[in-house]
Amino acid sequence: MTSQELFEQIRSKRSFLCVGLDTDLKKVPQHLLAGDDPIFEFNKAIIDATAPYCVSYKPNLAFYEAAGTKGWNALVKTVRYLRGHYPEQFIIADAKRGDIGNTSQMYARVFFQEMDFDAVTLSPYMGSDTAEPFYSYAGKWAVLLALTSNASARDFETLKLENGEMLYERVLRTSMDWGTEDNTMYVVGATQAAQLGSVRAIVPDHFLLVPGVGAQGGSLEEVARYGMNKRCGLLVNSSRGIIYASGGRDFAEAAGHAAAQLQSQMSMLLQKAGL
């Protein structure tokens, strides 16, 4: 998918919502647990209920690995279900891998060829060698961690370098040259809304994946104010606030409502920006 195609999805759906599929067997409604594949059944119901209101899904791989081979199977089935029923959705493997050489190639093959994800999240610490193998797949994306929303982001991400810039700013500047706006996106936490402005000054045209709205406390309005560009340029993720909106039999309906609510706010913000 190109950035223009993603923008067109956003414009037609009036939404820049990404639904985080952090599916945890401990939180899946009781009545699903009797079935053969509760993780996939949960995801399927959540997807059917939320797909009209979002443009992207982001399974968090830790949750699937935690469920062993069953979890891995459920992940494969989830991606296949999305591809088959909602081919317009942008599917992100939230893997936060950060390796090099033949290991990175291996991951790229797993996520892009075997599972047909659109994008994968990567940690930039080891430099361009981490991202490079992912760029050899046409239409696929690397989503690089830049400025995250956790407290210890300040341990390293915001360290000042000798020339005065902060580490995450250097990560943006250096990695801009690794790919293009059509295959590179950045993770920037919503709790750092004000710093979204400094991110935008460096990467005016790239898409940003913004977690941390809702459960982690960021405000959607602030994110749009500082982060939106002329092609929206934002995917805002919500996980727990949507998929665990209810723990009962109405979990999918409640998730649909929560997604619709965010979509309606996003629609207003897009309109306000003339998009």
Place this chain on the structure above:
Amino acid sequence: MTSQELFEQIRSKRSFLCVGLDTDLKKVPQHLLAGDDPIFEFNKAIIDATAPYCVSYKPNLAFYEAAGTKGWNALVKTVRYLRGHYPEQFIIADAKRGDIGNTSQMYARVFFQEMDFDAVTLSPYMGSDTAEPFYSYAGKWAVLLALTSNASARDFETLKLENGEMLYERVLRTSMDWGTEDNTMYVVGATQAAQLGSVRAIVPDHFLLVPGVGAQGGSLEEVARYGMNKRCGLLVNSSRGIIYASGGRDFAEAAGHAAAQLQSQMSMLLQKAGL
């Protein structure tokens, strides 16, 4: 396992070798492919042949994930086999994960509780939040990337900060306080042997996991000269040079020979250091 117990293993086996299990179905000898679980059968044979000469194994998770659910199953069986037959081996999940909060907790549960690895490799970019959940498991280890051996390590790892230190030096200094010498280890590439001295100046007592000897071109003697401390303090990894020493029916025997050769060099280096 404590660092003292690891050192005692090293002293008794006269080896600080870690065998990297980067098991790739494309490189597994032909005759194994007909069996039910060629990845596990390969690993089992390699382990039986090399265990006398090493103190640690390091499965690289990308290779198992690339083989889908079969790969994951083979990984689980490999760790179980090691635990059952060679309980003294230090088993590292080479995962290079770098996430936070409940995702990191999930990974810690997967690797330490469900699979009983001793250690997991982590990318430090997001700060202490990444490592913290791993420290709540007694006797388990976080292995943090510090200075890696790839060319693009210089993109960020060796950037100069405003106070003159390099990023990887700051990573060492900051993360020293997250854990102890009994639960924290650092990845330092062998191709940077001279810089091992600067690493040792900061973390004199920690164990270092050193990849890059052999295929990636580092010298074992240089690594020992700059990196060894009074309790050895080194695990030197070799992957392809051992497990693919032969691609034929004698693959296990050849792996055993390759491991024995490294062990004999290590034995001399330990003796030279009076250990």
